[in-house]
Amino acid sequence: MTNPHQNAGHHLYESDNFSDDLRVHTMSVTSQPANADLTPEQAARKRWIGILAKAELKDLQQHWQALALPATPEYQFIRKPETGLTMLRGRIGGSGQPFNMGEMTVTRCALRLASGTLGLSYVAGRSKEHAITAALADALLQEAQTAELLERTLITPLAEIQQAAHADRMRDASSTKVDFFTMVRGED
């Protein structure tokens, strides 16, 4: 993750930013291997699973309903949506010993399309509908006939919404930025 303040040349302590950083590290120390180990298919799937998981339910529903799918997909549950807790782990500063940061509520789901493709989802929160829609989208994104349509009308807009929200947050954060220029010694 890029820190918008890293080139400012000043020390910055800003809590929002810290938790954001931490979340990224948390993800990388748990089960997700680095992108370098993934095949291009896996990396692409990882990206859209992430976008579907992080999407707001209302955005997801809105774009999902706007999809003009050729046919309503038929599917069978392999694992019905279920809600549970998962431990998030982090590393202080991104490189220290892992510690348990806290538990979060996660809903997961697995389903199989009539064609045999398996769709998986792990989403934050308790919405079963979110989990089902995300799993269904994951399965359809692996299907040759529907992949392009979903990428264009679901994943791309959701990614844009998330990027805009992230940029907003960064802007909010930088408005609280304090320059400790008087504290810095040894400067010209």
Add this chain to the structure above:
Amino acid sequence: MAVLTPTVNSNALIAGFDDPVQHGQQVFRALLKAMSEPGTLIDLDLNLTTPGQLNNSTWQTLLSLLDADTRLWLSPGLSNNESVTSNLRFHCQSPIIDDSKTADFAVALADELPALTKLDWGSAEYPDRSTTLIVQVPALSDEPHWVLTGPGIESQKTARIAGLNDTFRQALIKSRKRFPLGVDCIFCCGSKLLALPRSTQIRELRPDEGEV
């Protein structure tokens, strides 16, 4: 002990319990009855699609008893079957291990039974830390063959469990002398199951006895 981490093949995954909480408890209740009334044939009501060679009652028993904290040993025919290992890893999350001696649950096909001495019998301090053996057998009935006595049986019961080799049968009968140490067994066939906890004494019917 090494934890085997077979890859989960997503093409092999099938649905588990339709309602994991209710059905898991329903099967657990049936297992409780089987264990507390040894030798009673229990019929499981649910009918699920099963992975690999597993039959209905074995699959439901495993879905209901296993979780991420139970170490599982599988007999070779099962551990080499991708559908069995993938579905157990996906639905139960149990670590599958290669050493039956440290397993909480051991699952075996009748013709691949491990020697009883290769399972954990518990210790005098913790007899409960023993292996529970789940065996998938070709036939189960209450025909007189074994005479069962002990807690949970009013006078005596009879059972015939097909497919067990002679060494295993003799070892199982003898193992009952070591109570409270020992191995609890669940025998599964089709949708039926029968339990022989270590408290049950087993006697083979003599040929001249005929009816009990």
